[in-house]
Amino acid sequence: MTRPPVALTIAGSDPSGGAGIQADLKTFSALGAYGAAVLTALTAQSTQGVTGVHAVPPAFVREQLDTLWDDVAVDAVKIGMLSGADTVRAVTGFLRERAPQSPVVLDPVMVSTAGSRLLDDDAVESVRTMLPHVSLVTPNLAEAAVLLDAAEAVDVEGMRSQARALRDLGVPRVMLKGGHLAGDDATDLWLDGDGEQVLRQPRVATDNTHGTGCSLSSAIAALVPRSATWADAAAAAKTWLTGALRAADDLDVGRGPGPVHH
Numbered sequence: 001m002t003r004p005p006v007a008l009t010i011a012g013s014d015p016s017g018g019a020g021i022q023a024d025l026k027t028f029s030a031l032g033a034y035g036a037a038v039l040t041a042l043t044a045q046s047t048q049g050v051t052g053v054h055a056v057p058p059a060f061v062r063e064q065l066d067t068l069w070d071d072v073a074v075d076a077v078k079i080g081m082l083s084g085a086d087t088v089r090a091v092t093g094f095l096r097e098r099a100p101q102s103p104v105v106l107d108p109v110m111v112s113t114a115g116s117r118l119l120d121d122d123a124v125e126s127v128r129t130m131l132p133h134v135s136l137v138t139p140n141l142a143e144a145a146v147l148l149d150a151a152e153a154v155d156v157e158g159m160r161s162q163a164r165a166l167r168d169l170g171v172p173r174v175m176l177k178g179g180h181l182a183g184d185d186a187t188d189l190w191l192d193g194d195g196e197q198v199l200r201q202p203r204v205a206t207d208n209t210h211g212t213g214c215s216l217s218s219a220i221a222a223l224v225p226r227s228a229t230w231a232d233a234a235a236a237a238k239t240w241l242t243g244a245l246r247a248a249d250d251l252d253v254g255r256g257p258g259p260v261h262h
């Protein structure tokens with residue numbers, strides 16, 4: 001592909017600029033993709049936490065998607081915060097009806113690092129039914145456990161079996177993020193139809209990790225249109241994210257855990 005790919009994020013706003021739509025658009029730019037954005041929710045948020053969530057009405061999420069889709073050829077989609085079950089259903093309906101062949105990365109965002117709910121409890125079942133309509137899901141250990149209604153994996157062997165169980169729910173590829181496991185490396189497990197790979201990068205010593213999940217999933221969406229395989233895009237996204245974490249301490253944003261430096 002010679003022109004920059006067009007990447008679309010469907011996600012929530014983080015006014016502090018570290019996570020959500022803002023992180024996604026910065027990631028797209030950093031990786032040479034043109035970014036488009038459909039908002040699902042506003043949050044009132046700083047580096048110290050979320051004080052409120054204002055969801056966009058689901059029918060208006062769908063209207064944003066249809067209006068954009070009628071005009072713009074989108075090469076890859078990233079989905080982040082969906083807030084409620086009706087929004088999950090609205091986006092799933094859009095994927096099914098209008099974007100069945102599009103590359104779609106789903107980051108199943110549930111709870112912020114500081115502990116605020118970004119997805120209603122009763123929306124988890126709808127996220128499960130979205131899985132067969134996306135190309136890749138990128139849960140962390142806690143999100144995988146909720147999706148599978150199981151205990152969190154505590155080692156790579158446990159991650160392996162949870163990645164397989166997620167594929168059994170109908171999603172063709174899984175990147176299970178094990179960054180919260182103890183160890184010198186940040187270890188993720190990749191699983192697709194060709195088998196599995198353990199992806200390791202040295203753990204970066206920083207408290208400034210706000211938005212890492214958002215940035216990783218949008219990096220994959222930015223890279224996949226120009227990559228030979230999904231696994232190549234995921235590995236390159238993880239390498240890029242490690243650099244963004246190494247540069248995070250150059251920034252001085254807010255008094256809480258700061259953002260990664262895109």
Ligand code: PLP
Pocket residue numbers: 011012013014019020021043045080081109111112113114118209210211212213214
């Ligand atoms: N706010 C929004 C809008 C998000 O989409 C996300 C995560 O995806 C977060 C906050 C949470 O980011 P973190 O867990 O890095 O604080």
